[in-house]
Amino acid sequence: MKGVQPAPLGALVQVAEALEDVVRRCVGPRGGQVFFTKDTGEALITREGRRILTALQLDHPVARALVGCVSAHCVATGDGAKSFILLLAALLRGIRATGGSPVAGWRSSGQTDPCGRLEARRSACQLLSFQTQVLDAVVKEHVAPHATSLFSHTSPAEARRALRLLLEAFFRGRAGQVHCGLLAEMACDFYHRWNCERDRVGTLRMIRDHFPELHTSVTGFPTSKSRILQGLVLHRDLTVYCPAEGPTKAAVLHTALQPLLTEADSTLIISSSHQFHGWGTWVAGQVEQNVASLENLQVKLLLSAVKQTDLVLYHAKKAGMSVVECLDMEELSLFCRLSGVLPLTDLADLVDNAHVASVTFCQPVVLGSRRYTHVGIPEGRDFLPHCLVLCGPAEGLTNQCVSAFGDAIRVMQRVCEPVRCQHRHMGKRGNINLPSSLEKSPSSQNETEMGTMKITAIISQDIPGVLKDSYMGLEWPTHATKRENILVENRYTPDLNISIQGHDSAETTVGGGQKTSDMTASVKENLFYSNTLIEPGAVLPAGGAFEFLLHHYLLKYTSRTHCPDTQAACRLVAEALLSLPRQVYAHSGTGGHFLKVYTSFVSRIQSGEPARPVSLGPEGLESVACKYDLLVSVLQCLGRLLSVDAIIHTTALRVADQAREEDEDEDDLSVRAPRLCQH
Known part of the structure; x- marks a missing residue:
């Protein structure tokens, strides 16, 4: 068919390498900037990976799909666009070097496969199985124990320093060496001023969702002029300003205070001057009554989503009320969420105190060449609202700082969240399906039958046992714990409900008199904690610690398994992981520096010392959760690309x-x- 062509592996490698050549120039703390020019004469200078990739004019459909995957990953985690491309290109080169499949020498016997599609699809299945069957276990058992927690410090100064090291390493790769310290200190101060320690995930999620309303960009000033303001900056000037001292009351309006004389799709006919004057008197009386109702509620600030009439503004100024008009609905929604007030949509609700909020102050503020409204919001619901003023000498540099700061909020949120193991082969209602191979081994299981209910458990012995995976022939050594563990075939999620039912009675005992309800709760608790792959706040030293650790333990794991597919997949991913630190250390100017750092790091691991690579510059920290999410996203994207048969x-x-x-x-x-x- 015209317009349809096959999708060979070589084409995927060419696309990935073309994008790799673009982003490799700005990888790492010593990477440079990328300069874009447009036909209109507009110039763009940036080192943000996602911005670089989206600015390219891509004609190849695979390239556009690949950039879409990168953008989706960055939206979720806030970082990793350049590393995504480098890692994906390294994996594709490794697959091509083995003839289209991670298993060297494998061929589809008796079949003609000129483009390597069958081998590519087999590679996709192998890598996806590797993710669910090998990667999670290696990260949990070997990589995660080397990490430290941002929240384990007892001293507030030490906790602040650890958070600053994490943010400084992030901004060093996004904004360069010049502004990384300033932006990191500002982000750390912003985090603590919001009192995020009380509810880290919830507060950071709210800041992330409303970041466009919580920052103000100012062009024409140096970045050092950026600052944090308490309260909220509304991006509209005061239409009527009546200064008020101390805390005041505010109301949010979604409607006009001047009532409409007619409804929609109707016509007003005035036949005499008497009717006209009567109409004007009635409207003025209604406006004065509405403003008086607000005045009785001690309202001194009106935040309106619509434009009010001159008559309303006159009576508001006469009553000493400040008015801000034509505010965005997003800003009003954020104000209502922070202050806990309901917007006023019906004039009949003017007597309700639920529509009145307390503000600590209201004053105009000049930022750059424009004037805005600065409103103070008291502390409530375990957080104290603040906003950002981000400055830059040029528009492009200002946008780069804004984008980096917004992504830093996403990174901090991801760091504060635990990483759960992914689950598969679960029942429709969340029931646990045990592996069939385990159900057939009565010597290592304890089965209790009650009516039609059967509970299968694995009893850990004093002697270390071996748990065998039914998918890829994996073997994992387990340590003795002398307690009863429920073995789930794949994973458990927080929303999993375990239900045990029997026909004989509603309350059944197991073993030594333990009730099924108590046992169900203990099973849930054990599964919940055993399902945690990476603890909240887990960080490793920057400079390739995660890649070196995972590379080392994947190669070590290949000697424990006898499955050729597993061995080949482990070697493929392990070698591809080194492409990231190799590119970072390549900017140091010494060709053998990477090898020196790698050998020193491996020797430290083998001697039992802390995993800390020799860095090129100031020390920093990296999130283990973000690194894990990056690798999983790349494997998922690679699986989709290798499953493509043709390009239409x-x-x-x-x-x-x-x-x-x-x-x-x-x-x-x-x-x-x-x-x-x-x-």
């Missing part, structure tokens, strides 16, 4: 379909024309 160019098909429709229309006209002439 929709432009050619659309032109052909359009030509076919035109021919059909001409045929219809030739048939109908004689009939029209006859009539």
Whole structure:
């Protein structure tokens, strides 16, 4: 078919390497900037990976799909666009080097596969199985124990320093060496001023969702002029300003205070001057009454989403009320969420105190060349609202600082969240399906039957045992714990409900008199904690610690398994992981520096010392959760790319379909024309 072409592995490698050549220049703390020029003369200078990739004019459909995967990953985690491309290109090169499959020498016997599609699909299945069956276990058992927690410090100064090291390493790769310290200190101060320690995940999620309303960009000033303001900056000037000392009351309006004389789709007919004056008197009386109702509630600030009439502004100023008009609905929604007030949509609710909020102050503020409204919001619900003023000498640099700061909030939120193991083969209602191989081994299981209910458990012995995976022949050594563990075939999620039912009675005992309800609760608790892959706040030293650790333990794991597919997948991912620190240390100017750092790091691990690579510059920290999410996203994207059989160019098909429709229309006209002439 015209417009359809196969998707060989070589084409995927070429696309990935082309994007790799673009982003590799700005990887790491010593990476440079990328300069873009447009036909309109506009210039763009940035080192943000996602901004660079989205600014490219890509014609190849695989390249556009790949950039879409990178953008989706960055939206979720806030970082990793350049590392995504480097790691994906390294994996594709490794697969091509083995003939299209991680298993060297494998071929589809008796079949013609000129483009390597069957081998590529097999590679996709192997890598996805590797993620669920090997990667989680290696990260949990070997990589995570080397990490430290940001929240384990007893001293507030030490906790603040650890958070600053994490943010400084992030901004060093996004904004360069010049502004990384300033932005990191500002982000750390912003985190603590919001009192995020009380509810880290909830507060950071709210800041992330409303970040466009919580910052103000100012162009024409140095970045050092950026600052944090308490309260909220509304991006509108005060229409009416009546200064008030101390805390005041505010109301949010979604409607006009001047009532409408007629409803929609109706016409007002005035036949005499007496009716006209009567109409004006009635409207003025209603406005004065509405403003008086607000004054009785001690309201001194009106935040309106619509434009109010001059009559309303006159009575508001007469009553000493400040008015801000035409505010965005997002800003009003954030104000209502922070202050806990309900917006006023019906004038009949003016007597309700639920529509009145308390503000500590209201004053105009000049930021750059524009004037805004600065409103103070008291502390409530375990947080104290603050906003940002981000400055830059040029528009491009200002946007780069804003984007980096917003992504830093996403990174901090991801660090504060635990990473759960992914689950598969679960029942429709969340029931646990045990592996069939385990159910057939009565010597290592304890089965209790009650009516139609059967509970299967694994009893850990004093002698270390081996748990075998039924998918890829994996073997994992387990340590003796002398307690009863429920073995789930894949994973458990927080929303999993375990239900145990029997026909004989509603309350059943197991073993030594333990009730099923108590046992169910203990099973839930054990599964919940055993399912945690990475604890909240887990960090490793920056400079390749995660890659070196995972590379080392994946290669070590290949000697424990006898499955060729598993061994090949482990070697493939392990070698691809080194492409990230190799590119970072390549900017140091010494060709053997990477090898020196790697050998020193491995020797430290083998001697039992803390995993801390020799860095090129100031020390920093990296999130283990973000690194894990990056690797999982790359494996998922690679699995989708390798599963593509053909590339269909929709432009050619659309032109052909359009030509076919035109021919059909001409045929219809030739048939109908004689009939029209006859009539």
